[in-house]
Amino acid sequence: MPVEPVQLLDPEIFIPSTESAAKREFWVRLLSWIDDGDELALVGPNSLEGLHELADQRPDESVISQNDFWTILQKLVPRTFYPAQDQRSICERHVRTDYSSALGHGENLERLIKDIQATGDQPQVALRTLEDCWNWQSRDCQDCVRSRLHKLTAPPGHSTALNAMAKVWRSACMDDQDAGLKAIQAFSQEMFPNLHFSDSAWKHLNRLSGSPSDNFSSLTHHLGVLNDHAPRVWAENVTTRRRQAEMQGLGVPASPDSPQTHKNSKAMQRRDFQFGQVMVRCEWHTKLRPDTNRIYFAVLDSGVYIGTIVDHLPT
Numbered sequence: 612m613p614v615e616p617v618q619l620l621d622p623e624i625f626i627p628s629t630e631s632a633a634k635r636e637f638w639v640r641l642l643s644w645i646d647d648g649d650e651l652a653l654v655g656p657n658s659l660e661g662l663h664e665l666a667d668q669r670p671d672e673s674v675i676s677q678n679d680f681w682t683i684l685q686k687l688v689p690r691t692f693y694p695a696q697d698q699r700s701i702c703e704r705h706v707r708t709d710y711s712s713a714l715g716h717g718e719n720l721e722r723l724i725k726d727i728q729a730t731g732d733q734p735q736v737a738l739r740t741l742e743d744c745w746n747w748q749s750r751d752c753q754d755c756v757r758s759r760l761h762k763l764t765a766p767p768g769h770s771t772a773l774n775a776m777a778k779v780w781r782s783a784c785m786d787d788q789d790a791g792l793k794a795i796q797a798f799s800q801e802m803f804p805n806l807h808f809s810d811s812a813w814k815h816l817n818r819l820s821g822s823p824s825d826n827f828s829s830l831t832h833h834l835g836v837l838n839d840h841a842p843r844v845w846a847e848n849v850t851t852r853r854r855q856a857e858m859q860g861l862g863v864p865a866s867p868d869s870p871q872t873h874k875n876s877k878a879m880q881r882r883d884f885q886f887g888q889v890m891v892r893c894e895w896h897t898k899l900r901p902d903t904n905r906i907y908f909a910v911l912d913s914g915v916y917i918g919t920i921v922d923h924l925p926t
């Protein structure tokens with residue numbers, strides 16, 4: 612099974628420079644970042660020291676209330692972790708050239724580098740960081756790719772943060788293709804948070820033709836496009852032809868059933884799927900391969916519904 616990605620909190624978010632510690636702006640921002648519900652980003656071992664220093668120099672009550680200050684420490688201290696034994700290799704050179712502090716402490720870059728290294732070599736790292744800290748150059752660097760470091764800049768709780776995290780989960784699953792299609796099923800909520808899967812969505816996985824590794828990549832890609840784009844594509848385009856063209860442009864051939872199939876009521880009933888108490892007809896399908904392997908789905912106002920993943924349904 613894939614290794615769960617590590618979510619790491621950039622020290623820039625919680626260790627201020629002496630100047631910023633006196634600014635309300637810094638603390639308001641920090642409060643918004645640590646109130647993240649289930650999206651628990653960890654505090655690296657090297658940043659913990661910074662938190663200790665902070666506790667010794669609590670800013671004036673006019674900057675942040677005593678209550679808020681202790682709430683911040685109470686939320687951050689339990690998130691610390693021990694350094695992993697196998698140090699992660701990162702592209703230190705590019706982190707150094709691309710990163711600069713905004714309101715944070717001058718040592719935050721060193722802390723950040725060591726914290727990333729301390730996450731160990733196995734998991735993908737989702738770094739919860741600030742847009743302003745990075746010089747967003749596109750880099751053609753293998754060391755950057757190998758470091759498997761994803762920068763997530765959307766504030767927690769925001770839907771774009773959830774979708775960005777979903778992409779990290781997909782990469783984590785790609786790391787472990789041996790886990791096979793069952794891993795996609797097991798982590799479907801993490802990888803595709805906007806999709807609803809029917810009670811029988813995964814029942815026919817073993818009927819897919821072709822090699823498991825091909826099916827793994829194409830299934831991840833197709834479900835990813837349905838998760839990331841289908842609601843927008845459906846909202847922006849009314850006609851079947853335009854929806855098809857947009858999906859095709861995203862590398863996912865898709866179509867609704869033919870008029871012929873529509874005339875066959877028995878066949879159409881096979882497109883009705885149970886989602887808990889709700890029945891949804893899923894007649895659109897993406898084509899993992901031209902001749903076989905289909906994802907039957909429906910896009911409604913309430914979301915994207917995946918009826919089944921199967922070689923084909925009778926027409």
Ligand SMILES: [Zn+2]
Nearest residue numbers: 702705752755
């Ligand atoms: Zn690099």
